[in-house]
Amino acid sequence: MDFTLSKEHQMIQKAVREFAQKELEPVVDEFEEKEAFPLEVFKKAGDLGFLGPFFPDEYGGGDSDLLTNAIIIEELSKVSCSFALSVDVSMIYFGYNLLKQGTAEQKCKYLPSLINGETIGCFCLTEPNAGSDALSVQTSAVIDGDFYIINGSKIFITNAPIADHFMVVTRTGERQGIQGGTTFLLDKNTPGMEVVEMHGKLGCKSSPTGEIYFDNVRVHKSQILGAESGKGFIGMMNSLDMERAMAPALIIGMAQECLDRSLAYAKKREQFGHPISEYQLIQAKLAEMAIGIELARTYMYRVIWMVEQGLDVTKEAAILKYYSTKVTTSIALEAIQIHGGYGYMKEYRVERILRDAKLMEIGGGTNEIQLMIIARNLLKSRS
DSSP states (O other), X not given: OOOOOOHHHHHHHHHHHHHIIIIITTTHHHHHHHTOOOHHHHHHHHHTTOSOTTSOGGGTOOOOOHHHHHHHHHHHHHHOHHHHHHHHIIIIIIIIHHHHHSOHHHHHHHHHHHHTTXXXXXXXXXXXXXXXXXXXXXXXXXXETTEEEEEEEEEEEETGGGOSEEEEEEEOSSOOTTSSEEEEEEETTOTTEEEEEEOOOSSOTTSOEEEEEEEEEEEEGGXXXXXXXTBHHHHHHHHHHHHHHHTHHHHHHHHHHHHHHHHHHHHHOEETTXXXXXXXXXXXXXXXXXXXXXXXXXXXXXXXXXXXXXXXXXXXXXXXHHHHHHHHHHHHHHHHHHHGGGGGSGGXXXXXXXXXXXXXXXXXXXXXXHHHHHHHHHHHHTO
C-alpha cells in the first residue's frame, strides 16, 4: 500500500483548495449566520466536477477513486464543515448507495443531475425513537397491489429542507431485526410528504436539517431501492460502513484548519516579549495536534484502500470514525486555548470548528456505538 498522493490527486487538491478559498470563503460566515445553504456554490462545484469524482463517466462522473473524493471533502471542510457535510450526504449517503444498490433505471434517473449539482439527495434513517438503534425504525410501508403506503416520520435529516431526492428506510411486513426493511426513493413534493426545517443547532448551521412526515404516501414498487423488498436493512448496514469510512475526511479537514490557524496565530501573537510559539507548552499542543491529524489521515487512507479492495471494514471504519472525531474535538479545544480570549470569538473561526466538530461524535452513529461495534468484532474474531 502506497498512500503517497499521485500528481492527479495533488492537482485536484490544489484546484479544490483554490475553489473553496475563492467561492466558499467569502460567503461562509453569511450563510452560517442565516442558517442557509449556498446553493450557487454547490452548483459551481458540480460544474467543476467536484461532486462526483468516483462515479462512472456514463453518469457524468470523473471515473476516479474514493481517495479523490476524500481529498475534495477535506479541502471543502477546511473552509466550511457545513458545506462539506451536505456534499458528503448527497454524494455518499444518497449517491454511493444508489450506485451500489440501485437498478440501471434508477441510476440513470438520479445520478447525472446529482453529479452536476442540479439536484441534492438525502438519506432518511433516524427517527424520534430510532437513532443509535437503527433497526427500531417505525416508519412503515404497507403493500397495496403495485404500490406501498408509507406512514411515519424522520428527524435530524441532513439536507432534507433543500433535497430533491429522498432515500427513505422503512419497516415492511411483520419481520423484526435485520429482516423486513425496505428503502424507497422519493422525490420532493411527493403527495403526503411534508418537510419541516429545524433551526437552533449548535453547529453546522448552514447545512440544513429537517424533520419529515409521511401521511399515507403512495409510492410505486419501482421506487424501491434496487427493486427488492425486505433487504433495506442489510443494504443500510453495508452503507453505514462506507459512510464511516468517508466521513472522517471532513472531520480531518476541520482538524487541519485548527492546526493551520493555531500555527499562524502562535507565530504572530507575543506575550512576555516573545511569540507564544517559542514557549514549550504551546509547542507541545501544536505537536500533539499534528500527531492526531497525521494518524487519523493515514488510517483513513488505509480504510479507503480496504473499501476499494472490497474488504470488510466494519471494525476499521468504526475505529476510524471514533478516533478521528475524538481527536478533532480535542484539537479544536486546544486551538481555542492557544488563541486565548480571541479563540472564544467568532472572528477567529476556531470556535465554530469546535461547535461543528461535536456533531461528528453523534451523527452517523455515536462514538459509543462505534465502541460497541469495535468490541463486538474483536470478541467475534476470538470466539
